[in-house]
Amino acid sequence: MKFAKYMPEIHSHGALAATAGLLLVASTSALAHHPMGGMTPQTLSQGLLSGLGHPVIGLDHLAFLVVAMLLASMLKGAARFLVPLAFIGATVAGTVLHLGAANIPLSETLVALTVVIGGVLALTRHNAGALALGALFAVSGIFHGYAYGEAIVGAEATPLLAYLAGFAAIQYALIVGGVLGLEKIARYSEKARLIAARVGSAAALMTGGLFLALSFA
Numbered sequence: 001m002k003f004a005k006y007m008p009e010i011h012s013h014g015a016l017a018a019t020a021g022l023l024l025v026a027s028t029s030a031l032a033h034h035p036m037g038g039m040t041p042q043t044l045s046q047g048l049l050s051g052l053g054h055p056v057i058g059l060d061h062l063a064f065l066v067v068a069m070l071l072a073s074m075l076k077g078a079a080r081f082l083v084p085l086a087f088i089g090a091t092v093a094g095t096v097l098h099l100g101a102a103n104i105p106l107s108e109t110l111v112a113l114t115v116v117i118g119g120v121l122a123l124t125r126h127n128a129g130a131l132a133l134g135a136l137f138a139v140s141g142i143f144h145g146y147a148y149g150e151a152i153v154g155a156e157a158t159p160l161l162a163y164l165a166g167f168a169a170i171q172y173a174l175i176v177g178g179v180l181g182l183e184k185i186a187r188y189s190e191k192a193r194l195i196a197a198r199v200g201s202a203a204a205l206m207t208g209g210l211f212l213a214l215s216f217a
Contacts, residue, residue, distance in 0.1 A: 040151075040152065040153065040154050040155050040159075041151075041152065041155055041159040041162075041163060042155075042156070042159060043158070043159055044158050044159060044162045045162070046159055046162075047152070047155065047158065047159030047160060047161070047162030047163040047166065048162040048163070048165065048166040049166070050151060050152070050159075050163055050166065051162060051163040051164065051165060051166020051167040051168075051169075051170070052166040052167065052169070052170045053166075054148055054151060054163075054166075054167050055144075055148075055167050055170055055171050055174070056170065056174075058147075059207055059211070060108075060111050060112055060115055060207065060208065060211045061111070061144055061147070061148075063115045063119070063203070063204040063207040063208055063211075064111075064114055064115045064118060064140065064144060064204070064208075065171060065174050065175060065178075066178070066200045066201075066203070066204045067115060067118035067119050067121075067122050067200075067201065067204045068084055068087055068118065068137065068175050069174065069175045069178030069179055069182075069200075070122040070178075070182075070197055070200055070201055070204075071118060071121060071122055071128070071133055071136075072084050072133070072175060072179050073178070073179045073182045073183070073197070074125070074127045075127075075130055075133070079130040080179050081176055081179070082130075083130050083133050083134045083137060084137065084172060084175045084176065085172070086134040086135075086137040086138045086141065087137035087138065087140060087141040087144075087171070087175075088141070088168050088171055088172050089138075089141065090137065090138045090139070090140070090141025090142050090144075090145060091141040091142075091144050091145035091148060091167065091168065091171065092145060092164050092168055093141070093142060093145060094141060094142040094143060094144060094145020094146040094147075094148065094149065095145040095146065095148045095149040095152065095163075095164060096145075096149075097142070097145070097146055097149070098145070098146045098148075098149025098150065098153070099149055099152070099153065099160075102146075104142075104143065104146050106215070107143060107146050107147055108147065108211070108215045109212065109215040109216070110143040111143050111144055111147050111211070112208050112209075112211035112212035112214075112215055113208075113212060114139075114140035114143055114144070114208075115204060115205070115207065115208025115211065115212075116205060116208040116209055116212055117136075118136070118140070118204070118208075119201055119202075119204045119205030119206075119208050119209075120205060122197070122200070122201035122204065122205075123198065123201040123202060123205055125197075148167055151163075182196065182197065
């Protein structure tokens with residue numbers, strides 16, 4: 001028997017388990033959105049660790065990174081790696097806006113909405129093109145960055161800069177790493193790549209929908 005013959009079935013069961021697990025974790029709480037337990041980072045290392053952890057611990061933010069990776073993977077050439085920079089730069093700008101006392105009402109709702117919109121585009125495999133996707137990433141990044149800003153309000157310059165560098169680096173690494181990972185999977189099996197993309201987009205969409213519902217609760 002060839003193991004590859006049973007890969008789609010294995011991926012399908014894994015998809016159900018991963019999606020169920022993600023939704024279970026999300027439904028228990030909105031989670032602490034940074035690893036400092038609610039405390040403002042005081043040192044460079046604390047700022048860096050908080051920045052690295054925030055996009056991963058916050059499931060709504062992580063779900064959008066999955067969406068961003070899937071959408072970026074539909075682009076060709078260097079655009080796959082350049083367009084996500086619009087999101088990265090906008091998250092930094094969004095945090096700066098928060099620290100500058102700008103007020104974006106319903107920010108958590110808007111964050112969840114970006115996940116839902118992106119999840120629909122990824123699930124339907126809608127290739128919006130580099131320019132439109134860059135615009136979507138830029139707008140979404142402002143909202144996500146604004147939410148990131150809550151964890152660093154009142155911090156000194158050193159931990160603040162480390163925080164910005166940390167979340168910018170981890171976000172870009174996850175998006176680009178995911179794009180390259182999907183391409184590697186595709187070299188072995190295009191069907192497996194499509195399954196992985198569907199699993200990721202479906203899980204992200206359901207996570208975004210859950211957070212959107214929770215934001216109105």
